Amino acid sequence: MEFAERLKKVPPYLFVEIDRLKNEKLKKGADIIDLGIGDPDLPTPSEIVEVAKKALENSAFHRYPSNQGSEFFRKACANYMKRRFGVEFDPETEVSALIGSKEGIAHFPLAFVNPGDVVLCPEPAYPVYHLGTLFAGGEPYYLPLLWENNFFPDLGSISKEVLERAKILWLNYPNNPTGAVATREFFAEAISFAKRYGLILAHDAAYVEMYFEEPALSIFEVDGARDVAIEFHSLSKTFCMTGWRIGFAVGKKELVQGLAKVKSNIDSGVFTAIQYAGAYALDNLERIVPPLRAVFKERRDYLAKALQELGFELKIPQATFYLWVKVPKGFTSTDFCRKLLEELDLVVTPGNGFGASGEGYFRIALTVGVDTLKKAVERLSSFVIR
Ligand SMILES: Cc1ncc(COP(=O)(O)O)c(C=O)c1O
Incomplete structure (x- = not known):
């Protein structure tokens, strides 16, 4: 075959x-x-497991979930973004539940990348940025993350020809595998770069709660991000919930809605009982984490x-x-x-x-x-x- x-x-x-x-x-x-x-x-944490156990018994949760996520889960995501990063999002249009952030990252290019379009992917990296690009028929263009540049990509090194064909710039901070964290200055540079070249800025924030000293940044803490960015969050590492498969995407309405449209034609959402436990986890993050x-x-x-x-x-x-x-x-x-x-x-x-x-x-x-x-x-x- x-x-x-x-x-x-x-x-x-x-x-x-x-x-x-x-x-x-x-x-x-x-x-x-x-x-x-x-x-x-x-x-x-056992309190999350206990909430999930009770939720399992709620027969309303046994039916198909809402595609974009239950209202209570999307509200918990928006509340978290407001509490933690000081930014407001409309849970109706600017948040989508994900079956883990990997699922959203893999599907996102299907909404915005046409065959032959370029997607700017950091490397070394979590492989899903370039694999999602390939599945959408796009062409990954690799941005090396080097020790001597504190593991930030050198955006100035990308040629005009590549930029003319580029659609998405992927970033991931705190970074897997290098452990690097973003600075406000770097995010500001990336946002103005995305604006200048008409790129979508897609930020993978899966490790944003796994910091040891200063709280790690969301791209939305930096001015201008709302005009160009979507951010992928995960409950996996934050709450030791990798097996549960839950995360969310948040950001510019058109970007979130594009992803939601792809997803509504592929999957049927996250099991509502898991969303219920996820909302509880997010609501209590400051105590649990x-x-x-x-x-x-x-x-x-x-x-x-x-x-x-x-x-x-x-x-x-x-x-x-x-x-x-x-x-x-x-x-x-x-x-x-x-x-x-x-x-x-x-x-x-x-x-x-x-x-x-x-x-x-x-x-x-x-x-x-x-x-x-x-x-x-x-x-x-x-x-x-x-
Ligand atoms: C950088 C990065 N992003 C996203 C993910 C996906 O996490 P999940 O799909 O469990 O939310 C991982 C998992 O290892 C990761 O390392």
């Missing part, structure tokens, strides 16, 4: 070799420490320092639960990660899997407890000393 052209364009999965090796080791009973997975290990944040901060504090003491080079991330670390001289990303797995039973993610500019780095996810991180550091120190 031959796949369609759009599926043939999907690049090969770069973590195949690591996955194969890991599974082989697991079968042999190896004590693998897996720092590869970007999925919080903590359970969803700080203890979760503290757990990840403790892990970051421990591991970032321990790695630096071992001689690894990294910028201490102010947000996300990722450490983006340079591989020691003389190794490629793949070689180094394979060696850690072969010799230390340690899984980390090779940076080149997130894009060409990720070569020379590896990503660690802080999704295991400090005790396990200590074990990982012990293994690494034996390796470094050798």
Whole structure:
């Protein structure tokens, strides 16, 4: 059976070799420490689970959900945006529920990208920006996120010819995989750039609540964003709810409505009981999230320092639960990660899997407890000393 052209364009999965090796080791009973997975290990806070349990019994929620999301969920999203970022959105027209932010990010280009249009995608990055582009028949144009530029793209380097064909500029801060956070200045530059070249500014804010010091920014905290931007939010990492599949898109009405129109023809919304629990989570975010944040901060504090003491080079991330670390001289990303797995039973993610500019780095996810991180550091120190 031959796949369609759009599926043939999907690049090969770069973590195949690591996955194969890991599974082989697991079968042999190896004590693998897996720092590869970007999925919080903590359970969803029990009060959210309890609200969901009660909601399950509400027979009104057993029917098809509202496509764009229930009114109560969209209101909770708008209230959150107002409380946290000081910006008002109309829950009727400027908010849409998503089956996780990934779903919205993947579908968004279908609303605005024609075959041959260019979409500006950062790299290294979460792969869905460029895959959503490919599925819509668009052409990704990659914007390297480099250490020396604090992992911001160099917007000035894009040629006029590319900009004439460009439709969307994707950004993601706090950033996976680099852990970089946006500054107001950078967002202001991106907004005026989008306005100058008639681009849609699509911002993935999946990690906006996973900050350790200063609260991370929404693009809408910067003047002018409302004219050009849509922002994708996720309850996954914020509330340790990755399995529940709920997020939302918020922003300029036409952008949200374009996405909602695509979605209304593909999916039938988020299970209303989950929206009910999601609304409860958002309404109580200021109370529920700080203890979760503290757990990840403790892990970051421990591991970032321990790695630096071992001689690894990294910028201490102010947000996300990722450490983006340079591989020691003389190794490629793949070689180094394979060696850690072969010799230390340690899984980390090779940076080149997130894009060409990720070569020379590896990503660690802080999704295991400090005790396990200590074990990982012990293994690494034996390796470094050798
Ligand atoms: C940068 C980024 N955006 C979006 C997502 C998708 O999250 P979800 O679909 O669970 O909301 C992820 C998940 O890992 C991510 O890393």
